[in-house]
Amino acid sequence: MNAGPNIAAVAKLISEPSRAVILTVLLDGRFHPASSLAYAAGIKPQTASFHLKKMIEANVVRVEKHGRHRYYGLENYEVAEVLESLLSLAPKVEVKSFKQATNDKAIRYARTCYDHLAGQLGVKMTDSLLDHGFLEHRDNTFNLTPEGEKFFRDFEIDLEQVRKKRRTYIHKCLDWSERRHHIAGAVGNALLERLIDLKWIERVPTIRAVKVTTTGKTGLQEVFNIEM
């Protein structure tokens, strides 16, 4: 018959529409309560709970308890990456409403991918760092040059803190909408958080798009030489 890992087992978890919606929401990298995931998927909390349990068992989703609340998120970075890769294959959804079209555009423009920037903004940011010699291509990762480290420090990102995190320091992530790599990993995450701190970008509620603020426009132009 067949040897090798079992694709069906993973795919099955994603194949159900309700589950797919939940996972797509979780791609924003944040943790969400079961009830709001249920609402997003248009199902009852019991049903969401049922699905979440399945996905936890399969190590696709992780839960964190905080008092009477339970927050659900993706298990790890790899899951996010595989989901993103599935998105690149997925048929573009037919646009049913003006709102949906707007959302779609916003998501392609700038979004969070798990815990770092993606979309046009993410790719442009990565390109900018490469152009300035702050970043170099490695095999399936990036390398932060000494100049890059200085730049990050000047940008008030504490690389010592970032390095301490128990996760990949820096990483390449393939963008489904841009078909290009962007910066991910702890460094990518730190960059996203710094931009949010600076209020250069802000999260758009309910979807994983992010918005560039007016201050952000100027800042991105001046510091990264990016026109958004």
Place this chain on the structure above:
Amino acid sequence: MNAGPNIAAVAKLISEPSRAVILTVLLDGRFHPASSLAYAAGIKPQTASFHLKKMIEANVVRVEKHGRHRYYGLENYEVAEVLESLLSLAPKVEVKSFKQATNDKAIRYARTCYDHLAGQLGVKMTDSLLDHGFLEHRDNTFNLTPEGEKFFRDFEIDLEQVRKKRRTYIHKCLDWSERRHHIAGAVGNALLERLIDLKWIERVPTIRAVKVTTTGKTGLQEVFNIEM
């Protein structure tokens, strides 16, 4: 509700065990008749036909008619890449038999990924080309250096022919078993075919593993400096 492409639609195609087996077989990059795919999946031809139709409609599988035969294969390279990425997430299948364990080992050692080399051999080959300066990293692709072009010509691979093909010239592909990139695209394909022509490697029937021949061992050592 939800914006963006529909993951479930793709995942659903893969989520069914029979379909997963079929797709895994097709990952060898060759085209197979429906009947043999049915046999591999342990289902009747009608059922296989049913599944194949679904997968064709979703642009995951492609069919080529030759007389009264119909040969099925993966639609394109991207599908193969997504399937490989799913494999990286998939739980390792419990080893049920000696044969299965042997197959699994063989597949991790050297296999075809769609139409080029993967596994340890594929990665080592890519590393060797990189080490010799024949290949360079680009963003999500490789670049063949002038020295590399000369090397390929000396190795009797006709790059003019390769360039003419209506497909990506050269490409990076992520290896699920090695977690490393290897060379893909038309050039990767040409390399595979040349190695088969030289009888340095040969396909193992029924599974997508390839075997390094005795001649191959010597050749790989001398030309690529690879110990297998």
Place this chain on the structure above:
DNA sequence: TCCATATTTCGATGATAATGGAAACATCTA
């Protein structure tokens, strides 16, 4: 033209699993 082979279509069956109501459970607040 007729038969053999490969594949598909149709239709019925059966297994699987998503769903939500009811109720239990856990945790926080008053």
Place this chain on the structure above:
DNA sequence: TAGATGTTTCCATTATCATCGAAATATGGA
């Protein structure tokens, strides 16, 4: 301790879909 909120467990219902027998279709060869 009682009530409120969020979540899970149990269970019955229902919808979906993989499966295969039977028959139709397509193609090549005799």
